[in-house]
Amino acid sequence: MSVSAAMQLAKGALEGVTVRLVGEISELSNKPGYKAVYFTVKDKSASLPCMMWNNRFRAAGVQVAVGQLVELTGRFTLYAAKGRMNFDVFSLAPVGEGQLRLQVANLARKLSAEGLADPARKLPLPAYPLTIGLVTSPRGDAVHDVLRTLRRRFPVARVLFSGVAVEGPQAPAGIVEGMRAVVHAGAEVVLVVRGGGSYEDLMPFNDEFLARMIVKCPVPVVTGIGHEPDTSIADMVADLRASTPTAAAEAVSPARENLEALFDARRSSLDACVQRALEGSAAQVGRFAGRPVFCDPNALLAASSQGVDLCADRLGRALPASLDRDRAQADRLRERLGSALPNALTLDAAAVRRQRERLTQALSQVLDPPTSQTQRARERLVHVIPQACERTRMSLDHEQRRLRSAGCQLLEPFRRQAGLSAAQLDALSPLAVLGRGYSIARDGDGGVVKSVEQAKPGQPLDVTVSDGVIECCVSGVRRAGVDDIA
Template sequence: MTNSERPALSVSAAMALAKGALEGVTVRLVGEVSELSNKPGYKAVYFTVKDKSASLPCMMWNNRYRAAGVQMRVGQLVELTGRFTLYAAKGRMNFDVFSVALAGEGNLRLQVANLARKLSAEGLMDPARKLPIPVFPLTIGLVTSPRGDAVHDVLRTLRRRFPVARVLLAGVAVEGPQAPAGIVEGMRAVVHAGAEVVLVVRGGGSYEDLMPFNDEFLARMIVKCPVPVVTGIGHEPDTSIADMVADLRASTPTAAAEKVSPARESLDALFAARTGSLSACAQRSIEHAAARLGRAAAHPVFRDSNALLAAPAMGLDVAADRLSRALPASLDKDRLQVARMQERLATALPNAVNEDAVALGHLKDRFARVLPVGVASVAQLVEHDRERLVRALPAATRALSSDLAHARQRLVGVGGSLTQPYRQQFGVAAAQLDALSPLAVLGRGYAIARNEEGAVVKHVAAAPVGSRVDVSVSDGVLACRVEAHATASQQTDSRKDA
């Protein structure tokens, strides 16, 4: 049957015939996403892919799109697997997509994005985990390629901004499959050598060239590094995994060197500020010391050494005067008594001896008359008694001296009892002097305020608002400034209100 003899088809039948023929062909194609419509409530995702000379409308059911795990964006290069189909109601041809994957760089970006989400979920990118950068690091570790421009940029910047820093260079490969392991070993080497901060840098390049800095092993080693890590990867439009987990990210190697080195101008300003602060502190200390010295020098005790003990000294003088008058009078009285006793003794002894001698003379005469023969013996007996009497006289004298010494001791004891009341008066006077001492008053919680001239502040007019006042307490001096005045009645009212 020729074509002219066949019956004509309806539009619906013709579209059904074409749809059956197209849906039998499954193809895989690569194109760039030029349009994308993924609205809530839609059952499918609608987009268009194109190349240099053609474009193709596509649709993909939501369950397939979610299972693919790809977040499509305009401009991405994607690889699609599906079949052609017709939407008969509008007579439009679509590409029914079964699966989608990023192609080329897009696939790499998907892998990096998935890794970033994984590490972020583990908390490796949490800012609270990251270490602070030292303000003045004297030893800086540099991990980069020894042949690239990045190493010269960093060294030149550090030499210009912070020449006192020592740089520990670990030359490693920054491209290729072995680059992540080499970078990790370089970091270990500079940290072991004493680096206070580590710079991991490289110059620009394509996204594929920078893939070593998206390595999971390198990212985890950066997190575990005991010192801060600063990255400077010269690929400004993109951020690598190493940038995300590093303690600080810089856009270029030069910027990374600037992050860890203070500018010379800021150092000069800092040193000038610290010098001024030290000078001001030293000046204030000298002024306070001079004020304390002036107050001490103005104290009456230091101006007149007799002021502190003047009253007790006068009391001692009075007591000494009374004692000097009392002791000689008592001694004179005792001397008179001793003299009278000596006179009585001197008078009594010779008279007694003379009376005995007269009696003996009478007895001698009687015995001479009665017993002439025994006169010589009697005379010898009398002479013997006389010698005994003479020997007894020194013993009596010694007894008298003993009585005199005992009397002297009694006199000394009486003198001590006479001074005891004056000693008590002296102790009472010393206690009164201590109670009236300004230092004792300060020890009970009171304070003395002096103005800038060193004068005691007795009323509020002597200390104007804004003036400096030194307040002396028990253990030092408080340097204060008057901010406001309040009368005694106002203070009483404020206490009642409280």
């Protein structure tokens, strides 16, 4: 048999066998322009060169890498020209962890396409959270690492702890319930942490349901799962991903050094504000102290005293002027009356005789023996005289009331002005000030003591109060400072 015939025989025998095998990729060649992907799988005792056409490789959707354990389905083939045997791969799939990683990668791409990993969606962490929710296993080291870190960095924070299972098929639902419990209890930020473990141990944190609950959480969620290289779906959608549980606790708690620096800055700012307020108050007190009313006691009453003097002067000038006008009017009336009476007396004698004759005739008629006419006249006279007298008396009473009312109205403005001036004098009187509890200190010469510099220890002073004078002696003086003013 020729070599070609032998090779054809071997090729026919090999290509008729389809097998499924598991091996670790040791070499990989996936270059652009090639029609196939070439790689080698091996185990502890043997290695097998493999090739897979590009259309089959793309359909498998697997990102292979050296060291990855894969499951292959295919047949052996022989290249007769070179005498080389290859394994023609029909299908390719990761085995064990590789399959899990493929599922996680596909889920990550799906959630990223929905925008759940977008940084713009994530919530900012509170600067100083006073209530921190912690969701982790109660039996692991992670809970102690977190509590130790928070106690060291931010001991004023209150920790709401929810112990849940972090492994097994029920772990994602338990973690979600723990998050709901701490949020309902008032947590301002939630820590979802777990210690290290294998990739399979961390699979509960790659659950889609848990990822969507983290996104819907109303408060920020910080994850610290595994070690530095470990990254899960929960880390991807969380508001902040920390490398370890300790790093997660440090992320939500301010450092003691930062707090001390903040307190120092706030204290300096507060000191500066208080100092400016005191300086402003001192300047205002200084301006008040420099006003004339505080420097000279007479300045307080000067304007009011001047007004009282002006009113008194006006009142003194108004009353004599009014009396002078009334006196002048009375003089004019007297002159008119005096001029009228002589004219009445100088009537012509004929008129006087006529009047006398009428009167005599009337009297004679009255004195004659009564007749009917005389009797009627007498009755009329008796009836008319009381009425005339009554009318005259009523007219005199009315005029008297008018005169009295006019006099009261004339004096009422002056009475009100006098009362107002008396009230102003009483309000501005130093005696009224003394009556409210104030006092005036005078030295031996009667001068008012206005400053502590005018009083010497041992100097006698007279202190005037509302009901008398207190004789005292100065035992010491104390100057008023800013604190006394405040």
